[in-house]
Each structure stands twice: as structure tokens, then as C-alpha cells.
Amino acid sequence: MDGQIIISHCGGKSAEVDDSNERALIDDQFKDDNPVRCMLNNWQYKQPIVMIMGSKCPTSPTKMPHRYQVLDWFMITHAWTEPDPFSGHVRFKYRFEKVGLQESSWWAPQGMPGKNEEYLPAVAIEERECATCNKKSPRIYEEGFLCIHSTCQQFWKLDGQSAAHNLHYTQQFLRARHPVPPNYVVPSPLAPSIDGLLLDRNAELGNAHRDFWKGIVCPACGNCCARTSWKGWVCTCGYSREVGFHVTYTASQLREPHRDRYVGAPIPAINNRYNIPVKVETNGATTIVRYDLGPAVGTVIHVQNSDELNKKLGMDELLQRYQDPELPFKRGQVTTMCGTSYTRNFALNCGAAYHYVVDQDTVKMEDAPVVVQNVLSMLNEQVGKLCPGHRDFNEVLSLAYLEDMRMNYHTDDEVGLGPVVASLSLGAPARMGFRFRAGWKQNKLCHFPGLDVDDVKSGIPQFSVTLNHGDLLIMDGAGIQRYWEHSLTRVEGLFRIAATGRYIDPDTHEAASRPFGPTPAQRMAITSPKSETTVPTGEAQSTYMEDFFTHLHSIPKKEKSRRKSAVPTASATS
Ligand SMILES: O=C(O)CCC(=O)C(=O)O
Ligand SMILES: [Fe+2]
Numbered sequence: 001m002d003g004q005i006i007i008s009h010c011g012g013k014s015a016e017v018d019d020s021n022e023r024a025l026i027d028d029q030f031k032d033d034n035p036v037r038c039m040l041n042n043w044q045y046k047q048p049i050v051m052i053m054g055s056k057c058p059t060s061p062t063k064m065p066h067r068y069q070v071l072d073w074f075m076i077t078h079a080w081t082e083p084d085p086f087s088g089h090v091r092f093k094y095r096f097e098k099v100g101l102q103e104s105s106w107w108a109p110q111g112m113p114g115k116n117e118e119y120l121p122a123v124a125i126e127e128r129e130c131a132t133c134n135k136k137s138p139r140i141y142e143e144g145f146l147c148i149h150s151t152c153q154q155f156w157k158l159d160g161q162s163a164a165h166n167l168h169y170t171q172q173f174l175r176a177r178h179p180v181p182p183n184y185v186v187p188s189p190l191a192p193s194i195d196g197l198l199l200d201r202n203a204e205l206g207n208a209h210r211d212f213w214k215g216i217v218c219p220a221c222g223n224c225c226a227r228t229s230w231k232g233w234v235c236t237c238g239y240s241r242e243v244g245f246h247v248t249y250t251a252s253q254l255r256e257p258h259r260d261r262y263v264g265a266p267i268p269a270i271n272n273r274y275n276i277p278v279k280v281e282t283n284g285a286t287t288i289v290r291y292d293l294g295p296a297v298g299t300v301i302h303v304q305n306s307d308e309l310n311k312k313l314g315m316d317e318l319l320q321r322y323q324d325p326e327l328p329f330k331r332g333q334v335t336t337m338c339g340t341s342y343t344r345n346f347a348l349n350c351g352a353a354y355h356y357v358v359d360q361d362t363v364k365m366e367d368a369p370v371v372v373q374n375v376l377s378m379l380n381e382q383v384g385k386l387c388p389g390h391r392d393f394n395e396v397l398s399l400a401y402l403e404d405m406r407m408n409y410h411t412d413d414e415v416g417l418g419p420v421v422a423s424l425s426l427g428a429p430a431r432m433g434f435r436f437r438a439g440w441k442q443n444k445l446c447h448f449p450g451l452d453v454d455d456v457k458s459g460i461p462q463f464s465v466t467l468n469h470g471d472l473l474i475m476d477g478a479g480i481q482r483y484w485e486h487s488l489t490r491v492e493g494l495f496r497i498a499a500t501g502r503y504i505d506p507d508t509h510e511a512a513s514r515p516f517g518p519t520p521a522q523r524m525a526i527t528s529p530k531s532e533t534t535v536p537t538g539e540a541q542s543t544y545m546e547d548f549f550t551h552l553h554s555i556p557k558k559e560k561s562r563r564k565s566a567v568p569t570a571s572a573t574s
Contacts, residue, residue, distance in 0.1 A: 001059045003105035003114015005174060006051060006074065006096040009082075011035040017086055024086030036092050043076040044545065048099055048186050050074075053107070062109050067339065071107060073099040073186045077178050078125070078138055079548065080148035083156055085165035090150045097178055099186060125176045127544050130154055136544035141167035149548065191217035194233075194241065206247030208402040208494040216241075226342055230329035230400075244325050251316050251469040254428040254493045270463040273455065285309045288386070291434075291463060293484065298419070298477015300434065301386055302465050310470035313378070319426040319469065321371040322400065322497045328369075329400055332358030344405040348372070351395035352504035356414055365394070372396050372499070375424055379472075379501035383422045387476050390420050393501035401430070401496040407488040409459070411437060412502070413481035416509030421481070422474040423500035425467040428493025432473065433461035437485045464489070467498075 001007070012035050014023040029036050042049050051071040055064040074096040084091045098105065098114065105114035126139040133152035139145055146163055147154040156163050194216050215226045220239035227233050232243040247253075270276060277292040286309060291300040305313065329346035334357055349360050350368035365373065380392045399407075412421050436456040455462070467473055475481070488498070 001057075001061060002112050002174075003061070003108025004098045004101055004177070005113070007093065007169070008096065009091050009093045010039065011092050013089075022086065025084040025089035025091055026087070028090040029081075029092050030090075031092075039076065039092065039094060040079060040549075043079050043094070044549065046075060046181050046184055048073045048075055048184070049096070050190065051096060060107070061112055062107055064107070069107075070190055072103070072105065072190065075099055075178070075180070075184070077176075078140075079545075080138070080140065081150040081155075082148070083162075083165075095173070099180060099184070101177060123172050123175050125170075125172050135547035137547075138173070138544055139170055140173050142170050143167050148544075191222065194219055206249060206494065207243050208249070210402070210404045212243050213402050213405075226331070228331040228333075228342055230327055230346055231325055242325075248320055248323050249427060249495045251310070251319055251427065254469065254495055256429050256492050274451070274462065276463060289465075293477070293480060297479035297483055298475065300465075300480065301472075301474040301476060302467075303382065303386070303472040303474070304468065305470050313470070314374070315426060315470040318371055318375065318424075319497065321369075322398065322426060323495070324369070324371075327371075328361075328363065329398070330360070332360040334358055343407075344401075345407065346400040346402075348398045348400075349395070350398070351376070351393075352502075352506050353510065354395055354397055354414070354502070354504055355509065356410075356412075365396075368396075372398055375499040376501060379422050379424060379499070382472055383420060383474060383501070386474060387420050391418055391503045393418075393422070393503050395502050395504045396499055397502070398497060398499045401428075401488070401491045401498070403491075403494050405491060409433070409435060409485040409487040411481040411485050412475070412500075413478075414509060415512035416505040416507070417478075417481075418503030418505075419478040420474065420476050421500060421502050422472060423498045425471045425473070426469055426497040426499070428491055428496040429466055429468045430491040430496055430498075431464055431466055431489050433464040433487050433489050434484050435459055435461045435487075437483050461487075461489075 011029045011033060013025050013027045013029055013033070015026045016022070017024045031037065031040060041047065051074050052068055053060060053064060053071055055067050055069075057064065076094050077097045078095040080093055081090050082093055083089065101114075108115035127136045128139065128145050129136050130147040130149065130152055132154040133147060133149055135147070135149050135152065137145065137148045140148075141163075143163065144158045146156055146158065149155060154160075213227045215224050216233050217223070218225045218233075218235040218237060218239050221235060221237040223235055223237060225233050225235040225239075227243070232241050234240045270278070279290045279292070281288045281290075285306045287304045289302040289304075291302075293299065305315075310316065327348060329348045331342040331345070332347050334341050334343060343358055347358065347360055348369075349362045350372045351362070351365040353362040354360075363369075363372075365376065368376075375398070376393060376396050379396070380390075383390050383393070436451075438456055438459065465473065475486070
């Protein structure tokens, strides 16, 4: 790797060799493998590609300042196959060349190609035909011409013998620079302009559009900056940009335009295989639907009110007050195997501390925004009527969903939680799915005689409900969290609030809460100074590409059919 050329392999299927830090392929890579196909498409159709480098990259020419950094736009000039030095499996390799050769590369040290250096005149990479397969190969290594076609008997052989693995790239291969083909366009700047984003977007969307909650590149320091604050983007360098809401959404604006608000008894969306008993009770203004999941599990209760009753109960006002830009909503931090990330939705926890996979602050109920205090009273009153013996909630987790936000399947089964969990929905409609909790085999014994374990593994929802503005969804029974999972698969609109009440026993819950991940490291600036270099033009592109494509290492037929039949099992266990 230098400031303009990167030679690398990718395409997956590698694993650590024993306990060493070395990785090796555990299977051949094939042209039909998705990651390989993507790369070959990029090469064939000349699609520019952004290179991102991790701080642990062993061939980096300088010390990388961040865990991950964006290098630049590159194009693939050559692709070929080689045996993996450790396992002998076939692996695809690629030569990437920076598109903007005239720009100085921030990651290159002084004196390296790409750094303030007038570049050498372009040199061509020689190509030769293999006497056995009659296909062309580029000259990549000093040690001699190697046939790069893995289906050829002479693949990776020098004078009839398997070539060593510690070969040296030719100077031509390293020094060649290719003209940027006509019509070759970089699809976007590496750092999209935040002003363009904010000004061009339709203000009627009220800034709940996805563009307003995804990350930006900080215009002050170049750092990638997630939107975690309700008010807008706040970068660790001190830069901040408020977003606010241009529009205060009303319930009728957020309603699904193609479906009328509830009229009459709802039709529950049920995969009716297990005949979940459903009871519907209505008095005109309120409809209560009860999904009976069995005596050892519990009941899901869905309460829907007419528009008039919702108004009377103050639901529209609650929705409006939840759009106050001063509310301390935040996107919570989640630590995953791949690093630190954020929940999709904004959260505000009030009352007892509530720890789940997310690291979040809690506001005491006496200091909580009035809207949250009102919701708590309303939840306690309504749930008290429907679930006899209900212990008053002492916590409300308010979640704000902007466009395209959702919540994946999970259970609210943290230690110290009471058996009743109830959430009030405000704003845009959303679909909540319920499925069997994977891996909980006792399901079989517990209820639904004849439960097919494949239905547990499949992850398919057994029933789902549409939560409209003003609806109350009560999960009554600890067994629901034990044997079932729920998710918010789809929010049909720009803005939705879910305010969920729970009883949390502070002592047992605190004692059992999970450790949380580290805060994000301080980030440093990346700048990319410009310098004058010459860009080669007019040099021919490699011509062996066609040969390579017609002679590619593809999955054998037998293997292909085996993979196809394996698909359902693989997805079922995921
Ligand atoms: O958005 C919702 O209605 C569901 C929220 C939820 O499941 C939770 O807070 O645990
Ligand atoms: Fe939940």
C-alpha cells in the first residue's frame, strides 16, 4: 500500500489459524460468492469504490489516527486469483488505484507516491497468454509470469512447479497508473455537505426525515458525527448544528393516509396456526382486544379509543408536548461486537433507572417533563382498571421514532421488572410483531400443545397489531417476556412516540444490570491538503479481464445445490 495504490484481498471465508493472530481461508472463494461478485462488478463496470481503513491494518504506511478512516475513491484496475499461502484455497486479489491522483493522500508519508510527488510517467503492465489455457494474465510478480486462471493446469506455476508465496510485485505493477475512463464519475463527495442536506430538503417534512437523524461529516473537523442529541448534531470538536422541528405534527397529519382510523372491531393480523384465542370487547368509544397466550404466560391487551375519546383524554396534546425541542431525548449507546453504535430511536427514561442493552441516563420522576408525569398517571389509571392487582408503575421510558426508525425483536425481561408492561402510542401508526422467543424450548411444555419447534426457530411473527395514535398495548404476565419476543417492525410515518410504563424494583434491577461499554474515544481531525501531481492519460486498460471472466472460479454444480437446500436451515438458526 502507498498513497495511490492498494493491493489487497477480500471476500470473506477466512478464520484465525489456531490461536495465532494469522488468518487463513477456510474454503475456496468463488466468483458467485456475494462479496467476490460485488468486487468483480466494480471492476467490470468501472464503479468507483471508497476505501476505509482500520487502525490495525498492518500495511498502513502511517499510523492511523482513528479506529476507522475514510481514505478516498479508488477504482479496481486488476483482479486475479492466487492460492492462499496458509491453506492453499483459491482467493481473489485486487489492485486498487486512487481516482484523484492529482490530490495529495493524507495517509502517505513524505516521499511516497501520492504525497506531494510529481508522479512518474505511466508505465504499462505487461500481459501474456498462457500456453496451456490460451488465456491472458498480467505480469504481477518479478519472479515470472504466472497463469492467474484457477481452472488452468498451469495456475500459479513457474516452470511447471507451484510458485512460492513470498513473491515480489514488479515495478511496473506498482508504478502503473491508469487513465480514468470517460464517464467515470465519483458518485458523491466523500464528505457530503451538511448545508446542501439541510437547505435542499423539504422543510414541510419537519426535519423528522431520515436525512436529519443520520450521521454527518463534521464541517469543522471531518469527523463522522452521529446524531445522538434531540436538538441536532453535536461533534466532539465543539461544533454543533441544531435541527429542531419546523413543523409540530398533529395526529391527523401523521395518520396512515390510505387507511381510515379504527371503525368497528379490529381484525387482528394472526398467523392462526396455534389458534391463539382472541376476545374483542367494544362499547363504541373503546375497543379492547385480548390475545390469550395461556395461563402460564399472560395476555396481550390492545386498547383502542375513538378519535373523540382520544381528544378528551388529551392524547393530541401529549403528542404535541413530546415535540418540545428542549426535552432531554438522546439516542442511547449500544456496545456490540463490532464496536459502539446507537439505538435507532431517541429515548428519555424517567423514574427508576432502567438498564437494558442501552447505556442511558435517568431523570427522577419529580424532575421529569410534565408530559411524562401525565403519561405515568394515565398509564397507572388505565392499567389499574384492566389488570386487577396491578402495582403502580414507577418508570416511564419514552421513545421517539423518526422516519424509518424501528426496534428489533427483544424481550423486556430484565431482572427486577414487574409482570405488567404497558405502552402508550402517539402519532404515526406502527406495527408491533410478537414471535416465540428463540431457544426457549420449554415453550413446548408450557403451552400450545403441538408447538412446532421450527415455528420458534423461524422467527416469523405469530400475530401482530397495528398501534395507532392513542392506543394502549399492555403485556400482562411475566411469561410474555419469558416465552415471547416483540418488535416494532414498521413505523408508517414521520414521527411516533411510545411511552412505556413499568414497575422496576430498584435494588434487584441495579444489582443485576449489565456492564456497559466504553464511551467513544476522542476523535481527531482528518484533513486532505492538495498538491500538484501529473495524472497519466491515454494508457490502455488491461485486456485480460474478458479472459478472466470467462474462466472464473465458480461454485461447482454439486456444491451450488447443497447451498441452496441449506439456506432455510441457516436462516432459521440465525
Ligand atoms: O415502540 C413501542 O411501542 C415498543 C417499545 C418497547 O418495546 C420497549 O420500550 O421495550
Ligand atoms: Fe419492549
